[in-house]
Amino acid sequence: xxxxxxxxxxxxxxxxxxxxxxxxxxxxxxxxxxxxxxxxxxxxxxxxxxxxxxxxxxxxxxxxxxx
Numbered sequence: 389x390x391x392x393x394x395x396x397x398x399x400x401x402x403x404x405x406x407x408x409x410x411x412x413x414x415x416x417x418x419x420x421x422x423x424x425x426x427x428x429x430x431x432x433x434x435x436x437x438x439x440x441x442x443x444x445x446x447x448x449x450x451x452x453x454x455x
Contacts, residue, residue: 389436389440390436390439390440391436392432392433392435392436392439393432393433393436393437393440394436395429395432395436396428396429396430396431396432396433396434396435396436397429397433398429399425399426399428399429399432400425400426400429400430400433401429402422402425402429403421403422403423403424403425403426403427403428403429404426405422406419406421406422407419407422407423407426408422409422410422
């Protein structure tokens with residue numbers, strides 16, 4: 389996993405915690421912040437995963453060219 393994937397997972401967890409806290413305290417704003425954090429985490433994790441896959445594909449291509 390790369391830094392973007394880890395940060396994305398962290399934001400997802402943070403968002404879920406905010407949502408739960410917002411639900412417990414009936415704080416709609418906190419709940420909505422949690423939803424936004426979770427979405428941002430999903431996007432960042434997806435970006436990191438894509439970046440890693442591209443890097444792996446480039447490495448594989450480099451290995452094939454060396455042969």
